[in-house]
Amino acid sequence: xxxxxxxxxxxxxxxxxxxxxxxxxxxxxxxxxxxxxxxxxxxxxxxxxxxxxxxxxxxxxxxxxxxxxxxxxxxxxxxxxxxxxxxxxxxxxxxxxxxxxxxxxxxxxxxxxxxxxxxxxxxxxxxxxxxxxxxxxxxxxxxxxxxxxxxxxxxxxxxxxxxxxxxxxxxxxxxxxxxxxxxxxxxxxxxxxxxxxxxxxxxxxxxxxxxxxxxxxxxxxxxxxxxxxxxxxxxxxxxxxxxxxxxxxxxxxxxxxxxxxxxxxxxxxxxxxxxxxxxxxxxxxxxxxxxxxxxxxxxxxxxxxxxxxxxxxxxxxxxxxxxxxxxxxxxxxxxxxxxxxxxxxxxxxxxxxxxxxxxxxxxxxxxxxxxxxxxxxxxxxxxxxxxxxxxxxxxxxxxxxxxxxxxxxxxxxxxxxxxxxxxxxxxxxxxxxxxxxxxxxxxxxxxxxxxxxxxxxxxxxxxxxxxxxxxxxxxxxxxxxxxxxxxxxxxxxxxxxxxxxxxxxxxxxxxxxxxxxxxxxxxxxxxxxxxxxxxxxxxxxxxxxxxxxxxxxxxxxxxxxxxxxxxxxxxxxxxxxxxxxxxxxxxxxxxxxxxxxxxxxxxxxxxxxxxxxxxxxxxxxxxxxxxxxxxxxxxxxxxxxxxxxxxxxxxxxxxxxxxxxxxxxxxxxxxxxxxxxxxxxxxxxxxxxxxxxxxxxxxxxxxxxxxxxxxxxxxxxxxxxxxxxxxxxxxxxxxxxxxx
Amino acid sequence: xxxxxxxxxxxxxxxxxxxxxxxxxxxxxxxxxxxxxxxxxxxxxxxx
Numbered sequence: 001x002x003x004x005x006x007x008x009x010x011x012x013x014x015x016x017x018x019x020x021x022x023x024x025x026x027x028x029x030x031x032x033x034x035x036x037x038x039x040x041x042x043x044x045x046x047x048x049x050x051x052x053x054x055x056x057x058x059x060x061x062x063x064x065x066x067x068x069x070x071x072x073x074x075x076x077x078x079x080x081x082x083x084x085x086x087x088x089x090x091x092x093x094x095x096x097x098x099x100x101x102x103x104x105x106x107x108x109x110x111x112x113x114x115x116x117x118x119x120x121x122x123x124x125x126x127x128x129x130x131x132x133x134x135x136x137x138x139x140x141x142x143x144x145x146x147x148x149x150x151x152x153x154x155x156x157x158x159x160x161x162x163x164x165x166x167x168x169x170x171x172x173x174x175x176x177x178x179x180x181x182x183x184x185x186x187x188x189x190x191x192x193x194x195x196x197x198x199x200x201x202x203x204x205x206x207x208x209x210x211x212x213x214x215x216x217x218x219x220x221x222x223x224x225x226x227x228x229x230x231x232x233x234x235x236x237x238x239x240x241x242x243x244x245x246x247x248x249x250x251x252x253x254x255x256x257x258x259x260x261x262x263x264x265x266x267x268x269x270x271x272x273x274x275x276x277x278x279x280x281x282x283x284x285x286x287x288x289x290x291x292x293x294x295x296x297x298x299x300x301x302x303x304x305x306x307x308x309x310x311x312x313x314x315x316x317x318x319x320x321x322x323x324x325x326x327x328x329x330x331x332x333x334x335x336x337x338x339x340x341x342x343x344x345x346x347x348x349x350x351x352x353x354x355x356x357x358x359x360x361x362x363x364x365x366x367x368x369x370x371x372x373x374x375x376x377x378x379x380x381x382x383x384x385x386x387x388x389x390x391x392x393x394x395x396x397x398x399x400x401x402x403x404x405x406x407x408x409x410x411x412x413x414x415x416x417x418x419x420x421x422x423x424x425x426x427x428x429x430x431x432x433x434x435x436x437x438x439x440x441x442x443x444x445x446x447x448x449x450x451x452x453x454x455x456x457x458x459x460x461x462x463x464x465x466x467x468x469x470x471x472x473x474x475x476x477x478x479x480x481x482x483x484x485x486x487x488x489x490x491x492x493x494x495x496x497x498x499x500x501x502x503x504x505x506x507x508x509x510x511x512x513x514x515x516x517x518x519x520x521x522x523x524x525x526x527x528x529x530x531x532x533x534x535x536x537x538x539x540x541x542x543x544x545x546x547x548x549x550x551x552x553x554x555x556x557x558x559x560x561x562x563x564x565x566x567x568x569x570x571x572x573x574x575x576x577x578x579x580x581x582x583x584x585x586x587x588x589x590x591x592x593x594x595x596x597x598x599x600x601x602x603x604x605x606x607x608x609x610x611x612x613x614x615x616x617x618x619x620x621x622x623x624x625x626x627x628x629x630x631x632x633x634x635x636x637x638x639x640x641x642x643x644x645x646x647x648x649x650x651x652x653x654x655x656x657x658x659x660x661x662x663x664x665x666x667x668x669x670x671x672x673x674x675x676x677x678x679x680x681x682x683x684x685x686x687x688x689x690x691x692x693x694x695x696x697x698x699x700x701x702x703x704x705x706x707x708x709x710x711x712x713x714x715x716x717x718x719x720x721x722x723x724x725x726x727x728x729x730x731x732x733x734x735x736x737x738x739x740x
Numbered sequence: 741x742x743x744x745x746x747x748x749x750x751x752x753x754x755x756x757x758x759x760x761x762x763x764x765x766x767x768x769x770x771x772x773x774x775x776x777x778x779x780x781x782x783x784x785x786x787x788x
Contacts, residue, residue, distance in 0.1 A: 024779030024782055027780065046773040104759055104766075106758065107759075111755060112751070131744075139752075170788065
């Protein structure tokens with residue numbers, strides 16, 4: 001059941017992802033629980049990545065080990081879900097290590113060369129200076145190859161496709177400056193640029209590494225969530241045998257047993273059994289739908305009140321999901337068209353720089369006739385203008401911004417997402433699961449008499465229908481105990497007592513077949529009756545996500561236009577839109593219509609952010625300029641989104657927009673600073689007065705100024721606060737329970 | 741000036757030591773779980 005890899009003779013290692021670990025007690029509890037198992041050799045919890053790696057023996061004495069017990073031990077000890085972690089993401093981790101190693105090596109080289117350069121600047125002469133230059137050249141060479149390869153590769157990729165990016169001038173500057181310095185050293189020259197070459201590389205690698213770490217952190221947190229989806233289902237063979245199969249191995253025609261509370265793995269037709277199914281994540285409808293034999297059910301729905309036997313009609317890859325995936329692929333939104341701000345800057349910057357260097361080379365060569373001096377000046381221009389500050393300008397700001405969002409429970413997939421979010425002018429919300437929690441709550445609690453509520457809660461305790469759970473959750477005081485409560489899917493609950501037959505369910509069921517009073521479709525109602533006589537009616541509505549009203553208010557106040565795109569019924573959506581003050585709303589939309597709406601907006605030149613969670617939102621999330629999903633979203637929605645927020649509070653949305661806008665402003669400021677520095681430094685280089693000392697000072701100052709400016713984001717942001725728990729103690733909302 | 745013959749290698753060796761120490765600690769997994777390490781320092785049980 002659990003995959004593992006061999007780490008030694010008779011030893012295997014298994015990695016489990018436990019998304020809920022958050023403190024020191026979790027570490028101790030899990031490690032202790034695992035170590036009590038006889039076959040576990042060692043176990044270690046990694047709190048940063050929320051993973052547990054366990055090394056276990058294949059057999060203790062004569063007993064073969066049972067790896068399934070590992071996950072069970074964690075669940076029993078902590079109540080947290082443990083999921084198999086698939087080692088697919090290690091590529092990114094390796095690259096990050098390589099980058100950190102390159103930073104370390106370049107830091108070492110830069111420090112040593114700078115030390116030697118200081119001696120040269122302070123007046124080392126003749127043989128000593130040559131010796132120092134030679135040693136610098138020796139130290140710089142490996143750093144250039146080991147640290148420079150990231151830029152060489154990227155520059156080469158861009159050039160080969162006939163494009164240019166920020167790495168082209170970088171690669172050119174470090175290569176040329178090294179080459180000319182080496183040539184100068186050989187000819188006992190006075191100036192060598194080894195220090196500039198390597199410290200440039202060092203600063204740029206820091207920027208590159210920061211960028212990577214930010215993305216990696218978000219990715220590992222998101223893959224941890226991905227493990228919450230169903231991995232298998234019970235398949236009934238021709239001979240009546242039961243077999244637990246991975247979702248991918250379920251074929252059309254197979255009989256699949258769905259227990260109460262389980263998620264439907266593939267599209268199918270109900271063969272036997274009846275149940276109410278939660279379809280909210282599939283089409284946004286908040287009310288559960290009752291199904292019986294002959295009805296079709298879609299993959300991703302949850303059976304709430306009964307067990308079902310399905311006949312699979314499609315394999316997992318052809319199920320409802322695949323239709324959504326093909327829509328998503330068709331709807332390549334802002335992501336594909338968007339060019340990173342740094343690349344757009346490079347588009348103008350690198351030709352300008354190269355042209356400038358070439359002009360100064362020709363000018364000095366033709367005017368002075370000294371081509372060697374012309375060459376040196378051209379290279380000085382290249383080094384001075386090398387986008388060191390520009391290379392740091394974007395990643396440092398984005399890392400600081402992402403760190404700030406992370407502390408508020410918002411994860412950013414990459415820097416381009418933040419740049420796109422800063423441009424947004426329209427905010428579109430999905431309803432069920434986004435503006436609401438997808439969890440019904442009782443309205444006008446005061447109207448129900450406590451004794452009726454208690455009776456209803458006593459019946460409701462026997463069901464996992466969301467309405468029953470809400471009723472049970474709200475009742476206080478003594479609750480009568482019923483024996484032999486029956487749950488009739490699609491109808492409700494009934495229990496017999498000495499006083500008579502109590503029924504809790506829809507009106508038709510509770511008050512007899514002939515009662516055909518039409519109910520208001522925008523609210524959900526449950527009727528409690530005794531022997532067919534109505535005792536009480538409980539009305540429910542989907543609970544609004546905390547902070548939803550405030551978030552919409554804040555967005556409107558800042559001039560964003562807001563809208564709701566929902567798959568739910570018209571009445572429900574209208575009530576919610578009015579209550580929250582949302583400008584525009586659309587109801588009963590299919591996944592395709594949602595995506596088309598986003599595309600229409602894009603054609604009008606508006607930039608929309610889509611906030612959604614369901615499978616039906618995924619195409620719209622892909623089609624919008626940028627997208628945000630709550631952590632409770634369906635896997636596919638979460639993968640399509642650029643931002644994922646962990647808190648229940650919807651104020652995360654304005655916060656993310658706000659931080660992104662500030663980051664955008666700081667990036668522009670940084671560009672202005674870097675260009676301002678060039679305006680001062682370039683004439684010096686053009687005039688032929690730039691020495692390595694001047695270059696070193698100018699480069700370090702501009703980099704430090706850019707970094708210091710980026711850190712202002714933390715100070716600015718500290719003045720406001722978000723009324724939520726710190727990221728460390730993130731509580732996941734309860735829909736997760738259905739995934740487990 | 742002959743001092744330089746010793747001083748330069750010593751300087752290089754010392755900073756090389758620092759580099760080596762960092763690369764070793766990186767390889768040894770010292771930076772794998774910074775959050776967890778902070779909690780583990782507070783645990784009462786002696787480490788195994």
